[in-house]
Amino acid sequence: MRSQTVDHVALLPLYVAAATAVLALLADLFTGRRPVILGVTVLGAIATAVCALAVGPWDPTFCVPGGCSWVPTRPAAVTAALFAALTAGVLAFAAPTLRIGAAPVGEYCFLLACSMTGGVTVAYAGDLLTLIVGLETLTLPLYVLVGLRRYAPAERPSARPAAASVTFFLISVISTAIALLGIALNYAATGTVHLALLGPAATPFAALAGVGAALLVIGLAFKVAAVPLHAWAPATYDGAPVPIAAYLSTASKLGGVVALAAVAARLDAGAVTSALAVLTMTVGNLVALRQTRMVRLLAWSSVAQAGYILAALAMGAPGVPAALAYAAFFVVLELIAFGVVVALRPPVTLIPTAEQSEADGGTLEDFRGAARRHPWLGAAFVLAMAGLAGLPPGLAGLFAKMSVVESLVAEGWIWLAAVVVVNAVIALAYYVRVSALLYTVHDHPGIHVADPGLLYDATHPRHRVATPIAAALTAATVVAVVLGFAPQLLLNALT
Incomplete structure (x- = not known):
């Protein structure tokens, strides 16, 4: 048996990720300086990515005859x-808020690094137990991070x-129990x-294995906010710091997709997964049409995008x-969208004041005309929205949707491909809107000015975007x- 040998080089990405969490905690303990803590964590995240890409596929570790618990492959490394x-990227978005003391920077960085460690574990997991442990390590710190903004506007108690x-937390516990x-x-x-x-499974146990596969898929579907396990997503997104x-x-949803992909590739749960896909993409798109708050719209858009991934699975x-490629394209585009929201909303403290009553993503109207004051941010946001809609110039998103539809047609799932196309058309309404x-201004009857910029809302003064946010x-x-011009680079890396 090879279980007695451990390839520590193959485990290096996990070691670096875990060490990043420890170093963030020690930096907070011994220095207490925000720039040091934040810098250590960002450098640790970069080092984790470099180690994952630099350490090629080695001999699998923690093996028993025929199976391994840690599988260092190229898709896992990517x-x-x-x-x-x-x-x-998320640390860069949070840097301005952390530097003004609006959040406990040590706890913030430590918990994010712990969550990253869980994500690395999910990527390399070779058995179901390691997969669940990785997912829980990825998710557990987020319960605390969501609650770091302890106050909310009185007019929105929800x-x-x-x-x-x-x-x-409650829905996560239930879903984990179902998966187990x-x-x-x-x-x-x-x-x-x-x-x-x-x-x-063998014929006498085929029914039992089928039930187990269905329950496992349902439990993991929570991580991607699949309908009907989506109720936590909009409220959690809107209540958490942006x-x-x-x-x-992005990261949490990617973990769920990787776990579902590992299960779907080996267990027969096509009926359950296709039903979840239809419900998720349809409900997500229809509810997104009615949203008036930016983060809630992005949350429901994220739910719908999960439906397209489930359709491939x-x-x-x-x-x-196709599902993994779609997930990778999606998280990049979604990160851009949230980054623009953070950049266009001036940094505020966790305790709202009369002048700083909004510590969240704001309403859609709060972003009216913002792209005319910040053209590059507007262009990045349009690129993200076009990609999520599957339209040029978001070529990465267009390729992702085409790969899913093409795969469905090739495998004979014509009806599911048609549902994906119809939902993609529905989604155009809110992505274009x-x-x-961002490029329109308020219509003030009876007022005619040569410069429409004079009619901008005061909610969007021209302000300097913090360097970390701009860099990320x-x-x-x-x-x-x-990726839009060379999508095959990612597809090859994930196969």
């Missing part, structure tokens, strides 16, 4: 690097962070938890490459543009 990059955090029950039933039917050994909402919508193993809003947005936008 996914781990993506988790680390998303963590660094956005109270404490309530959002408790809702997130599914693992137990599947183990009883097949006698294994290793992904490489999963497959159709950078944490960005992390929930419904095919089983043939749809996994919110993009156009620039990097994410460049990646989105490159």
